[in-house]
Amino acid sequence: MTRRWAVNASPIITLTKIGRVDLLIQLCDELVIPQGVADEIQNGGYNDPAVNWIRNEGQKYIKLVDRIAPQVASWDLGMGESHVMSWLITHPDFEAIIDDRAARKAAAILGLSVRGTVSIIAMAKREGYISSARDEYEKLVNVGFRISTDVLLKALKLADE
Template sequence: MNRKWVVNSSPLIVLTKINQVHLLKELCNELIIPSGVVQEICVAPDNDPAKIWINNEGSIYIRDVDQIDISIAAWDLGLGESHVLSWIYKNPGYEAIIDDRAAKIAAVALEIPVRGTLGVILLAKQEGKLKSARSIFEQLPEVGFRVSRQVLDSALKLVGE
């Protein structure tokens, strides 16, 4: 395994709310959280699980992004997405962990590898880090993650559930 991930706000927020944020570090060799992602997360209330995690054990993964690359800025994405893609654009060899549709389209257009929260969960199941993807997927709507039942069912078929 030689995975290097740069993670956006949504996957961090969702995975901390369902107590699965540990999967990020377990599934990759190097984890980066750009400063713009931290800024987005830290506007949350002090009791927010993602904010608590980022201010504690997650703090070792934070990296500054001084400037959004012009190629990324042209896509008019949010700060976190722009920082994730700028980091990878300047540091090839990383994969973006993002859920935002526009950011995924930008990543594909810029030839940046991309995976979402569902992809992280499926990979965890495939690599034996989770007994059941279904039990994790069932928690997603409860924490505000919007995804169609059809997408979830298709994803579960990929891992034999």
């Protein structure tokens, strides 16, 4: 199965903070960072590890989104989320990597495939890219990622832990 992902800012920011942005590249066959997402990240500050990554290695994954799809615009989401979902509308073989609750709800209603940072880590564990999902989830929490106990328990089960 070919994996094609369009990634929003939050997963990139969070995964760079814990030193695991490599999982996005390792786990999928084609990675796209819509220009609006790259712009959001670069507006975050010069010392942010995601800014450094997007300006260097991440550059090759940035793609222009010509316009925000009307059905996406009606949700009044952020620029990054809107660009990711607009990419999916014109590229239906892609899956969105988004953590934002409102954007995930909009994607579900629009029939777009979506997963988040938590499931990326579970997938990485199941496929042998990391030895412990629990350790990575702990790192996420330590850098300010919010995850409920219920979601964490479900994620650990998905990760076979």
